[in-house]
Amino acid sequence: MDCCVAEVYAWAKRQGADFGELLRAIKSDSSIIQADLNDWIEAADLRDELRKGGGKTSLMDAVQVIMARRLGARNLSADYDFKQVKKAKLI
Secondary structure, eight states: OHHHHHHHHHHHHHHTOOHHHHHHHHHHHOOOOOOOHHHHHHHHHHHHHHHHTTOOOOHHHHHHHHHHHHHTOOEEESOGGGGGSTTEEEO
C-alpha cells in the first residue's frame, strides 16, 4: 500500500538507509496499491471500534486491515494491536 511505502521511507530516513534501494526491492516483488476515500473512512470507523477495547490502533494500521479485507488478503504483523483483527496473523 502507498501508506506502507511512506512508513518505509520514514524508517529509511531515521536509519540513514537508501530509500531508493528499498523502493526498488518493494516494487520488484510487490504491487503498490492506493487506498481510496471509502477505505480511509472505513478505517477511521474500524480504528474507533478497535480502540474501544483498549487498543492503540493507528489509522495507518486500520487502513491496512480494510485494504486486506477488500483484496481478500490477510494481515501479517508483529503489531500487538492486530490481535483483535480477524484474519490477521501475528508473528
